Amino acid sequence: MRRTQVAVAVLTRADGAFLLASRPPGKPYAGYWEFPGGKVEPGETVHTALVRELHEELGIEVTHATPWITRYFDYPHAHVTLSFFRVSGWHGEPHAKEGQTLAWQTPGTIGVAPVLPANHPVFAALALPAVYGITQAGSDPAGFMPHLDNALEGGLRLIQVREKSMPAATLEAFARAVLARAQAHQARVLVNADVALVQRIGAQGVQLSAAQLGELGSRPDLPLVAASCHNAAELDRAEALGCDFALLSPLLPTPSHPGAPALGWDNFAALCTGRTLPIYALGGLGSADLDRARRHGAHGVALLRGAWL
Numbered sequence: 001m002r003r004t005q006v007a008v009a010v011l012t013r014a015d016g017a018f019l020l021a022s023r024p025p026g027k028p029y030a031g032y033w034e035f036p037g038g039k040v041e042p043g044e045t046v047h048t049a050l051v052r053e054l055h056e057e058l059g060i061e062v063t064h065a066t067p068w069i070t071r072y073f074d075y076p077h078a079h080v081t082l083s084f085f086r087v088s089g090w091h092g093e094p095h096a097k098e099g100q101t102l103a104w105q106t107p108g109t110i111g112v113a114p115v116l117p118a119n120h121p122v123f124a125a126l127a128l129p130a131v132y133g134i135t136q137a138g139s140d141p142a143g144f145m146p147h148l149d150n151a152l153e154g155g156l157r158l159i160q161v162r163e164k165s166m167p168a169a170t171l172e173a174f175a176r177a178v179l180a181r182a183q184a185h186q187a188r189v190l191v192n193a194d195v196a197l198v199q200r201i202g203a204q205g206v207q208l209s210a211a212q213l214g215e216l217g218s219r220p221d222l223p224l225v226a227a228s229c230h231n232a233a234e235l236d237r238a239e240a241l242g243c244d245f246a247l248l249s250p251l252l253p254t255p256s257h258p259g260a261p262a263l264g265w266d267n268f269a270a271l272c273t274g275r276t277l278p279i280y281a282l283g284g285l286g287s288a289d290l291d292r293a294r295r296h297g298a299h300g301v302a303l304l305r306g307a308w309l
């Protein structure tokens with residue numbers, strides 16, 4: 001069956017709420033909740049289709065839309081490729097022009113049902129924050145804690161414990177301390193590479209190395225599984241394993257990996273295109289680079305030094 005190309009919008013307000021619409025009577029899956037959007041017509045790019053659909057369905061003019069993730073789903077009536085965009089800028093007040101019902105939703109707590117079956121993983125992806133902080137305690141775990149507290153106070157909600165040079169016992173104590181502080185802020189913690197350590201301390205997930213991606217036969221049984229990727233083959237593997245998100249690095253040259261060839265923005269954007277996984281850009285970035293990273297297809301930015309300033 002031919003694949004139908006669909007442009008889909010996650011219209012997001014400044015307070016983080018996003019818009020869902022119920023499908024009007026007469027369409028397949030009438031009454032189901034979906035993101036606004038619709039089919040790409042001949043001669044259109046996905047972006048122009050998105051702009052047209054939001055004008056037709058909601059009466060708004062899109063001013064800022066960035067590519068996000070892609071979903072491939074087979075319905076009995078159609079095989080669809082759903083190209084999701086985040087829409088964060090528009091003129092006008094969204095209103096239902098086609099008999100839909102509209103509802104603003106908070107990420108993490110969807111208050112409407114049923115939703116279109118293709119969309120379930122999309123809500124989990126939307127609940128991943130924009131910034132992923134990677135610890136840099138080095139040989140001073142105690143000295144790192146005030147930086148962690150500051151970052152949590154400042155809104156950091158996703159953390160990777162990655163301390164390659166820490167002895168095992170120190171690392172376990174450090175990871176437990178990070179987890180306790182994170183949980184007080186409903187922040188989630190992943191630990192680099194060590195599934196057994198994640199399970200022992202009850203952290204939310206593991207950040208798999210590219211080498212582990214090649215070795216694992218199946219997804220570790222944890223709430224969050226992320227992958228560290230550097231090329232298309234590793235991203236393919238991360239998707240096949242059913243990871244929740246990926247890091248893609250190094251985007252720019254960085255002092256933490258001197259001499260490693262950087263991808264650059266164009267290669268980064270090409271690697272993000274068509275991916276089902278949300279991708280965090282890593283390498284040489286600061287939090288001020290979030291919008292630029294998103295314009296190149298990133299879900300968010302992963303920061304080492306930049307998360308703990």
Ligand SMILES: Nc1nc2c([nH]c(=O)n2[C@@H]2O[C@H](COP(=O)(O)OP(=O)(O)OP(=O)(O)O)[C@@H](O)[C@H]2O)c(=O)[nH]1
Pocket residue numbers: 006007008027029033034035036037038039040053073075078080082116117118119
């Ligand atoms: N708009 C939209 N479509 C979705 C989502 N999820 C999903 O599986 N789809 C599927 O994508 C396809 C295209 O959707 P659509 O019915 O909105 O297309 P459209 O606006 O061009 O409508 P039309 O064909 O009635 O003119 C449908 O098969 C729909 O089930 C979603 O979140 N939003």
Ligand SMILES: [Mg+2]
Pocket residue numbers: 036037038039053057
């Ligand atoms: Mg539509």
